[in-house]
Amino acid sequence: TIIPLFGKNATETEVLLMAVAENxxxxxxxxxxxQMPFMQPxxxxxxxxxxxxxxxxxxxxxxxxxxxxxxxxxxxxxxxAADEIVVSPGVASLLVQLSLLLFNPGDSVLVxxxxxxxxxxxxxxxxxxxTVPVDFLADGDPHPNLDPDLEPFGRPCxxxxxxxxxxxxxxxxxxxxxxxxxxxxxxGSIYASQDLLLMVxxxxxxxxxxxVDEIYALSVFADTHQGLGFRSxxxxxxxxxxxxxxxxxxxxKDFGASGLRVGVLRSQNxxxxxxLGSTNExxxxxxxxxxxxxxxxxxxxxxxxxITANQQRLHTAHLKLSSALSKLGIPYISSQGGIFIFINLGxxxxxxxxxxxxxxxxxxxxxxxxxxxxxxxxxxxIPGYFRICYxxxxxxxxxxxxxxxxxTLLVQDMS
Numbered sequence: 001t002i003i004p005l006f007g008k009n010a011t012e013t014e015v016l017l018m019a020v021a022e023n024x025x026x027x028x029x030x031x032x033x034x035q036m037p038f039m040q041p042x043x044x045x046x047x048x049x050x051x052x053x054x055x056x057x058x059x060x061x062x063x064x065x066x067x068x069x070x071x072x073x074x075x076x077x078x079x080x081a082a083d084e085i086v087v088s089p090g091v092a093s094l095l096v097q098l099s100l101l102l103f104n105p106g107d108s109v110l111v112x113x114x115x116x117x118x119x120x121x122x123x124x125x126x127x128x129x130x131t132v133p134v135d136f137l138a139d140g141d142p143h144p145n146l147d148p149d150l151e152p153f154g155r156p157c158x159x160x161x162x163x164x165x166x167x168x169x170x171x172x173x174x175x176x177x178x179x180x181x182x183x184x185x186x187x188g189s190i191y192a193s194q195d196l197l198l199m200v201x202x203x204x205x206x207x208x209x210x211x212v213d214e215i216y217a218l219s220v221f222a223d224t225h226q227g228l229g230f231r232s233x234x235x236x237x238x239x240x241x242x243x244x245x246x247x248x249x250x251x252x253k254d255f256g257a258s259g260l261r262v263g264v265l266r267s268q269n270x271x272x273x274x275x276l277g278s279t280n281e282x283x284x285x286x287x288x289x290x291x292x293x294x295x296x297x298x299x300x301x302x303x304x305x306x307i308t309a310n311q312q313r314l315h316t317a318h319l320k321l322s323s324a325l326s327k328l329g330i331p332y333i334s335s336q337g338g339i340f341i342f343i344n345l346g347x348x349x350x351x352x353x354x355x356x357x358x359x360x361x362x363x364x365x366x367x368x369x370x371x372x373x374x375x376x377x378x379x380x381x382i383p384g385y386f387r388i389c390y391x392x393x394x395x396x397x398x399x400x401x402x403x404x405x406x407x408t409l410l411v412q413d414m415s
Contacts, residue, residue, distance in 0.1 A: 015365065016402050018388045019373040021116075021185065023219065023256040023339045025313045025391040026306065030256060033302055047290075049281045050273070051087030055290040059085055059264060062297040066307065067217045067249055068234035068266075073193075078239030084268055086276045087290065089261035091215055091250045092122055093283045098177075098246070099127025101275045102209050108132045108173035109211075110164050114153065114342070114385070116185045116213075117377035130173050133379045134164040152333060153187070153381070156195040161202050177209035178202075183216040183230060186342045186378050186387035188335025190220065190230050197236060203244060210245045215263075218254035218307050220337035221315035230337060234266065243269040251293060253339065254310065256391075260289045314339065317390045317400060324404040328411050339391035342375075346384025348414050357383045368406045 050056070060080040069077045088094045103109070105128035111119055112134045123129040136154030154160070161178070168175045178199060182191045191199075203210040212233045220230040234247055241247070246267040252258035262285050267273055297303060321341055325332050331344040349356040354376045364370045364386075375385030393399035 015369045015371055016399060016406065017371045017392060018390065018399070018403055019371045020392045021253070021339065021389055022258055023253050023310075023314075023391040024394045025256065025317065025339075025396050026310045027256050027394050029306055029309055033296060033299070033306075045287070047284075047287060048277075049284055050277050051085065051285065052287065052290050052294075053082060055087060055294040056082040056085045058294045058297050059087070062303070063249065063264070063266070065300075066303065067214065068232045068239070068247075070217075071229070071231050071235060073231065073235070076238045077235070080234075080239070080266055084266050084273070086265045086267075086273065086280060087285050088263050088265070088280055088283050089285050090252060090258075091213060091248045091263035092118065094248055094263050094265045095119070095122040095211075096126050097276060097279045097283070098211060099123045099129045100279065101272060103127050103129045103176045105129075106173060107176045108168045108171075110134050110161070110168065110175050110178045110208075111379075112136060112153075112156070112180065114186055114375060114378035114380040115179075116181060117373070117379075119179065129176075130168075131179075132164055132168045132173065132175065134160055134178075135381055136160045137381070156191070156199050158198065158202055161199070165206065175206075175208060177211050179211045179213070181213045181215070182233070183220060183335075183337035185216070185338060186340050186373065186375075186380075186385075187333050188216075188338040188340050188342070189333065190336045193231050193236055196231070196233055200233065200237065200245065204242075208244070211248065212245070213248045215248065215250050215253050216338040217249060219310060219314055219339060221311045221318065241266070241268045243271075246272070255296075255306070256310075257293075260293065261285065262289055262293055313396070314391060317396055320397070321388065321390050321400050321404065324407070328407060330407065330411070339389055341388045341390065342385055343388060344382070344385050346382065348410070349384050352383055354383050360384075361386075364410075368410055370403065370406050 060082050064080050068080060099122065108130045109123055111131050120131050123131055136156055165175050180199065183189065200210060214232055217230055217232060233245060234241065237245065246265060248263065248265055250263035251260060318335055318341065322332060322334065325343060333342045335341055345360065349360055357374055357376055361374045364372060373387035378387065388403065390396060390400055
């Protein structure tokens with residue numbers, strides 16, 4: 001039995017689902033804030049296809065303060081204009097629309113590995129666009145001080161970007177964009193500012209669009225990556241995105257509100273924004289959700305308290321699980337943000353292959369009642385990696401304790 005809630009009365013035989021990328025760790029706080037009368041006359045009427053003007057005004061101010069310009073380095077800024085924002089039911093719907101508007105059928109998008117598995121379908125299902133993996137490590141990483149704990153898959157370098165670009169061209173799939181997730185899924189890693197800038201500049205030289213998914217921007221809990229925390233590409237560029245840089249964010253992860261289906265795109269490409277005004281007609285967010293979230297982000301004292309609580313709980317959960325992993329001798333990537341730990345169980349595979357990884361996934365499920373996300377769908381180049389989402393259950397501390405017990409049994413059985 002797979003259950004959405006994992007309480008104290010759950011038995012040891014019930015499957016523990018640690019594969020779903022949802023954040024329920026602060027659901028109790030959010031629900032208290034949202035329990036208020038919402039119905040307004042305006043909710044019963046049509047609004048702009050790109051989002052209600054009132055909601056977009058509130059979003060622009062909120063995103064500038066908390067996501068786009070959130071570091072002391074962001075001194076020279078261009079405020080986000082409401083007409084640079086498109087609101088759609090989830091970031092996935094925005095990616096689908098971008099696949100139709102920035103690409104032709106048969107084109108490709110470059111994506112550094114490992115990455116969120118659903119990107120493959122987001123781009124291929126409607127736009128017939130192929131995701132082409134970019135491997136920063138296999139193509140010779142030029143960074144001599146690479147930290148294997150934080151960066152086991154390498155750091156951005158032009159050689160790897162160029163190799164993926166040429167590979168796609170030779171395969172008859174012209175690349176039109178580079179897609180990044182920052183902080184990363186499944187790794188929880190954060191791009192250093194110089195690496196992010198390298199990729200911006202490379203895209204501009206190649207005439208490519210740069211799509212940056214920052215959906216975990218507010219779920220950052222560590223400042224360990226070369227002394228730097230998360231910095232939005234918007235802040236890095238001082239708000240000067242030009243026509244090639246497009247930024248995505250949503251309420252699903254940072255606010256644990258995936259069921260409300262609200263994603264946001266910021267772009268300064270006027271042709272793209274006009275086109276989205278048409279395609280988004282079929283993908284509008286309900287007036288109820290827009291009003292509820294506009295009210296939410298307008299309450300800055302609640303937003304600050306919520307972000308702090310979310311980051312603290314995520315950090316506590318990550319520390320609890322990572323400490324247990326260290327004691328068990330299970331290697332993992334030290335996340336700096338997001339809701340995951342990417343662990344390496346490769347030493348327990350019968351052989352170094354993705355077929356063996358698939359068999360081990362089945363073993364985790366059948367014998368240890370654990371469902372984790374295997375590395376292969378994430379295009380991980382190394383067999384044996386698995387993603388644990390430690391924020392899926394509202395009773396996250398109980399679920400983590402159970403996960404640790406099951407992993408302890410695994411290690412004992414494999415010893």
